[in-house]
Amino acid sequence: MKDFDLSPANATCTTCPYCGTGCGVLAAPDGAGGLTIKGDPTHPANAGRLCSKGSALGETVASDGRLLTPQIDNRPASWDHALDLVASRFSETIAKHGPDSVAFYVSGQLLTEDYYVANKLIKGFLGTANIDTNSRLCMASTVAGHKRAFGTDTVPGTYEDLEQADLVVLVGSNLAWCHPVLYQRLAAAKATRPNMRVIAVDPRRTATTDLADMHLAINAGTDVALFNRLLSEIHEQGAVNAEFVTGHVTGFDAALDAASSTDVTVTGIPHAQLTEFLNLWIRSERVVTVFSQGVNQSDHGTDKVNAILNCHLATGRIGQPGMGPLSVTGQPNAMGGREVGGLANMLACHLDIENPEHRALVGGFWNAPNLPDHAGLKAVDMFRAVSEGRIKALWVMCTNPAVSLPQADFVRDAIANCDFTVVSDLTATTDTACLANVVLPATGWGEKDGTVTNSDRVISRQRAVLPKTGQSRHDWDIISDVARRMGWQDAFDYSTPAEIFREYAALSGLAAAQGKDFDISGLSDLTNSEYDALHPTRWPIPTRGTSGDRMFADGRFFTPSTRANMLALTQSSAPPAVRGTYRLNTGRIRDQWHTMTRTALSPRLNQHTGEPFLEIHPQDALAIGLKAADLTKVESRHGYAILRVLITDRVRPGAVFAPIHWTSEYASAGRICTVIPSATDPISGQPDTKAAQVSITPFAPTWYGFAVSSSRLSPDTGYWAAARHPSGWRTELAGQNTPDSWETFAQTLFAAQDATFSSVIDQTRRTARVALHQNGQLIGALYAAPNPVAVSRSYVANLLGSPGRTALAGHPGADQPDPGTTICACFNVGVNTILNAITTQDLLSVEQIGVALSAGSNCGSCKPELAALLTSARTKTAAE
Ligand SMILES: Nc1nc2c(c(=O)[nH]1)N[C@H]1C(S)=C(S)[C@@H](COP(=O)(O)OP(=O)(O)OC[C@H]3O[C@@H](n4cnc5c(=O)[nH]c(N)nc54)[C@H](O)[C@@H]3O)O[C@H]1N2
Numbered sequence: 001m002k003d004f005d006l007s008p009a010n011a012t013c014t015t016c017p018y019c020g021t022g023c024g025v026l027a028a029p030d031g032a033g034g035l036t037i038k039g040d041p042t043h044p045a046n047a048g049r050l051c052s053k054g055s056a057l058g059e060t061v062a063s064d065g066r067l068l069t070p071q072i073d074n075r076p077a078s079w080d081h082a083l084d085l086v087a088s089r090f091s092e093t094i095a096k097h098g099p100d101s102v103a104f105y106v107s108g109q110l111l112t113e114d115y116y117v118a119n120k121l122i123k124g125f126l127g128t129a130n131i132d133t134n135s136r137l138c139m140a141s142t143v144a145g146h147k148r149a150f151g152t153d154t155v156p157g158t159y160e161d162l163e164q165a166d167l168v169v170l171v172g173s174n175l176a177w178c179h180p181v182l183y184q185r186l187a188a189a190k191a192t193r194p195n196m197r198v199i200a201v202d203p204r205r206t207a208t209t210d211l212a213d214m215h216l217a218i219n220a221g222t223d224v225a226l227f228n229r230l231l232s233e234i235h236e237q238g239a240v241n242a243e244f245v246t247g248h249v250t251g252f253d254a255a256l257d258a259a260s261s262t263d264v265t266v267t268g269i270p271h272a273q274l275t276e277f278l279n280l281w282i283r284s285e286r287v288v289t290v291f292s293q294g295v296n297q298s299d300h301g302t303d304k305v306n307a308i309l310n311c312h313l314a315t316g317r318i319g320q321p322g323m324g325p326l327s328v329t330g331q332p333n334a335m336g337g338r339e340v341g342g343l344a345n346m347l348a349c350h351l352d353i354e355n356p357e358h359r360a361l362v363g364g365f366w367n368a369p370n371l372p373d374h375a376g377l378k379a380v381d382m383f384r385a386v387s388e389g390r391i392k393a394l395w396v397m398c399t400n401p402a403v404s405l406p407q408a409d410f411v412r413d414a415i416a417n418c419d420f421t422v423v424s425d426l427t428a429t430t431d432t433a434c435l436a437n438v439v440l441p442a443t444g445w446g447e448k449d450g451t452v453t454n455s456d457r458v459i460s461r462q463r464a465v466l467p468k469t470g471q472s473r474h475d476w477d478i479i480s481d482v483a484r485r486m487g488w489q490d491a492f493d494y495s496t497p498a499e500i501f502r503e504y505a506a507l508s509g510l511a512a513a514q515g516k517d518f519d520i521s522g523l524s525d526l527t528n529s530e531y532d533a534l535h536p537t538r539w540p541i542p543t544r545g546t547s548g549d550r551m552f553a554d555g556r557f558f559t560p561s562t563r564a565n566m567l568a569l570t571q572s573s574a575p576p577a578v579r580g581t582y583r584l585n586t587g588r589i590r591d592q593w594h595t596m597t598r599t600a601l602s603p604r605l606n607q608h609t610g611e612p613f614l615e616i617h618p619q620d621a622l623a624i625g626l627k628a629a630d631l632t633k634v635e636s637r638h639g640y641a642i643l644r645v646l647i648t649d650r651v652r653p654g655a656v657f658a659p660i661h662w663t664s665e666y667a668s669a670g671r672i673c674t675v676i677p678s679a680t681d682p683i684s685g686q687p688d689t690k691a692a693q694v695s696i697t698p699f700a701p702t703w704y705g706f707a708v709s710s711s712r713l714s715p716d717t718g719y720w721a722a723a724r725h726p727s728g729w730r731t732e733l734a735g736q737n738t739p740d741s742w743e744t745f746a747q748t749l750f751a752a753q754d755a756t757f758s759s760v761i762d763q764t765r766r767t768a769r770v771a772l773h774q775n776g777q778l779i780g781a782l783y784a785a786p787n788p789v790a791v792s793r794s795y796v797a798n799l800l801g802s803p804g805r806t807a808l809a810g811h812p813g814a815d816q817p818d819p820g821t822t823i824c825a826c827f828n829v830g831v832n833t834i835l836n837a838i839t840t841q842d843l844l845s846v847e848q849i850g851v852a853l854s855a856g857s858n859c860g861s862c863k864p865e866l867a868a869l870l871t872s873a874r875t876k877t878a879a880e
């Protein structure tokens with residue numbers, strides 16, 4: 001790995017475009033089309049740290065595959081032509097069918113300035129509130145829960161609270177993989193304060209639960225029962241903060257009544273462990289409860305959120321150092337999008353669309369004639385309306401709904417059949433962009449300028465460090481241009497993001513005068529150069545030079561009475577399980593980001609997990625007849641996916657887990673949202689993407705294969721999954737018709753005219769190994785067998801581009817060690833190398849592994865896995 005010479009003085013200070021931790025990044029062009037990257041030591045979120053995804057950012061900015069010009073019906077077009085078409089089709093549709101016949105579907109990855117302009121155009125000028133965002137799939141339950149309890153969508157605490165707490169409870173959060181730098185901050189704090197306790201509440205075992213002091217393996221969907229029990233216990237033990245409740249809370253008695261009648265046994269948490277948890281929570285004054293998608297993505301996610309908030313309100317543990325509820329946001333600008341009013345039921349600056357005074361205020365400020373008086377359609381309903389033809393013109397920006405929305409096949413078909421669809425993205429090959437009439441090339445991270453807000457309300461600048469790719473344009477610029485072409489020249493006469501930011505900041509001052517929390521009016525007169533130089537700063541910022549701190553320190557909330565609301569909640573009962581079905585939980589893996597449009601471009605990020613998989617308990621695998629590394633068909637009435645079986649007791653019997661990331665770009669049938677129904681939380685409209693009922697059957701191919709190749713293959717087999725490797729590509733294959741001739745099959749598969757083929761075909765065992773050489777170098781190899789092929793994958797992939805004489809063997813000779821699957825993506829260190837070093841060098845800690853092999857010593861994302869390997873190696877030694 002290269003030694004970086006980046007200092008804030010000669011690099012660009014910007015922000016990571018992935019998770020809501022919001023790490024500061026230093027970036028400088030590397031002269032080869034990429035960037036060198038380092039954590040920004042001055043940024044308050046990360047103080048120089050980065051995770052594996054952040055560290056690999058430089059590998060994801062190359063222009064290969066980027067969309068260079070606008071496209072109309074898959075053909076290049078000029079911007080003029082494309083934007084005229086968009087403007088005229090939206091105008092005509094509105095004229096003919098009314099404003100509610102058009103919609104925008106946007107994203108928590110847009111910058112605040114992009115988001116503000118999109119929201120202003122559709123709500124202020126097109127006259128409909130049909131704008132929703134992928135945050136509906138992500139944070140909507142938290143937004144609704146916060147609003148019910150606090151009157152506004154306010155995150156009370158800061159990251160420092162995590163470090164100052166005596167107890168941190170992680171509910172439905174795989175922090176070690178999904179907010180790795182926050183996790184590292186937590187781990188570092190724990191190392192200096194050993195009395196600090198971390199408890200993880202999650203139905204399955206994860207990298208996060210492995211390292212927690214206690215894992216409450218709760219029955220999925222029963223978090224309300226757990227926190228209701230906690231509320232009753234707080235009361236029973238006399239731990240209610242009577243002064244706080246009397247002075248600052250309403251609804252305590254009703255909440256307690258409802259809580260007292262909850263049956264906690266539905267959680268399945270053993271009695272002794274439950275008692276320990278309750279006592280620890282009650283005795284620790286400084287407690288932070290972190291929550292994420294195991295809470296939000298539920299058909300009663302808002303109740304889950306309020307069940308947590310209730311306990312903090314009853315004890316007054318909010319707004320003070322080291323205590324409070326902390327919703328960790330998913331996307332880099334999930335918070336900014338909420339602030340700017342990107343959800344269908346909000347106006348900008350936390351104002352409400354259904355409130356006539358708020359509407360008048362925003363309408364007046366925008367000089368907008370057309371503000372709708374009702375909320376727009378939420379994501380799931382929006383795509384239903386598209387399917388039913390009620391929405392006839394749709395503009396999707398910075399999100400990939402054909403992959404990430406429940407009932408993904410239904411959504412894909414709805415988009416394909418919509419009268420007019422526009423997609424703004426970086427490439428034209430995403431599952432969604434492929435369906436659009438018009439595809440507009442947006443600038444990507446590294447090329448654009450603006451602001452984002454992270455999970456603890458810190459606003460940071462993203463800054464351009466590279467020139468624009470091709471003819472791409474900034475999202476705010478594209479939207480403003482369309483608005484001007486529709487006739488609103490003055491309202492959208494922006495030429496810099498700074499102008500948009502100033503306008504937005506000024507509006508927030510008016511909202512604050514209405515009693516709203518979000519106030520950045522202190523930044524409304526920034527000059528362009530001050531905006532460019534803006535340091536990370538936490539809102540509220542009512543006056544220049546101030547920076548926000550914890551909210552609610554004075555016990556005053558943003559309700560009319562200034563009191564917070566506790567809610568009476570009942571644990572909703574789970575729908576009856578259908579015989580023969582399994583409960584499908586879905587989530588993230590360490591090194592991929594969402595639909596992989598960027599992280600899959602980095603070879604090193606693809607070495608950790610190279611194909612879509614299904615975690616299934618050994619007992620269930622046995623009952624279904626699935627063996628390790630088999631393929632399985634996961635199915636519901638909405639669709640199916642084909643995944644690699646990973647037999648593990650990390651999931652419990654009856655439950656399975658699959659990652660959300662794979663798309664048609666990287667696997668034949670890896671889109672897991674195809675099987676997910678569109679059940680939503682009735683209050684927030686957030687879909688429950690963690691509890692589909694699915695059937696699981698073997699996908700019984702007649703042959704399995706694995707190929708490595710210098711260039712990408714386009715297999716036409718029953719199953720395939722492709723991943724980049726530093727030397728080329730790795731492709732998993734399987735088929736239901738065994739080829740008559742493996743040589744012919746290989747020739748078609750590799751399509752390499754000038755290569756020399758050598759092969760070993762065993763007709764009796766029905767196995768085949770084929771190697772391709774060109775100019776004395778290995779350019780491809782194929783291994784096929786009737787069972788999952790046992791070949792040392794990283795070993796043969798590493799042979800690409802070398803003479804590769806051992807390629808046909810498929811595994812290293814006795815004198816060459818097989819590194820095994822990559823654990824440390826930064827230094828490419830495999831599992832076998834690590835295990836071998838642990839035993840031969842008597843390594844006892846993650847730090848010692850770092851010294852011996854460098855593994856874990858850069859971004860630290862693999863530290864949880866290193867710790868797990870140490871434990872397993874020690875357990876093994878102890879058993880020997
Ligand atoms: N590596 C990586 N990091 C990411 C992302 C990514 O794509 N890749 N995406 C970002 C985004 S947008 C988001 S929203 C966040 C999400 O971050 P997380 O919410 O931490 O991630 P998930 O894996 O979706 O789900 C978290 C956990 O919820 C558990 N869970 C499921 N059902 C229940 C339940 O009923 N109760 C409880 N208590 N737990 C349950 C799951 O088993 C899972 O381990 O991650 C962000 N960070």
Ligand SMILES: Nc1nc2c(c(=O)[nH]1)N[C@H]1C(S)=C(S)[C@@H](COP(=O)(O)OP(=O)(O)OC[C@H]3O[C@@H](n4cnc5c(=O)[nH]c(N)nc54)[C@H](O)[C@@H]3O)O[C@H]1N2
Nearest residue numbers: 134137138398399400401404424425442586594595597689
């Ligand atoms: N089953 C299941 N489904 C889920 C979830 C789950 O846990 N389980 N999680 C949900 C959650 S929390 C989330 S956040 C969503 C995420 O799902 P999506 O938002 O659909 O996923 P992304 O891959 O982030 O899509 C972003 C798209 O924008 C493009 N893009 C990147 N930068 C820019 C830019 O600057 N401008 C423009 N115009 N385009 C850009 C990318 O190439 C990509 O195509 O998935 C949701 N779906």
Ligand code: SF4
Nearest residue numbers: 016018019023051054
């Ligand atoms: S934790 Fe990782 S993905 Fe999240 S912002 Fe920081 S570097 Fe980016």
Ligand SMILES: [Mo]
Nearest residue numbers: 137138330331
């Ligand atoms: Mo998310």
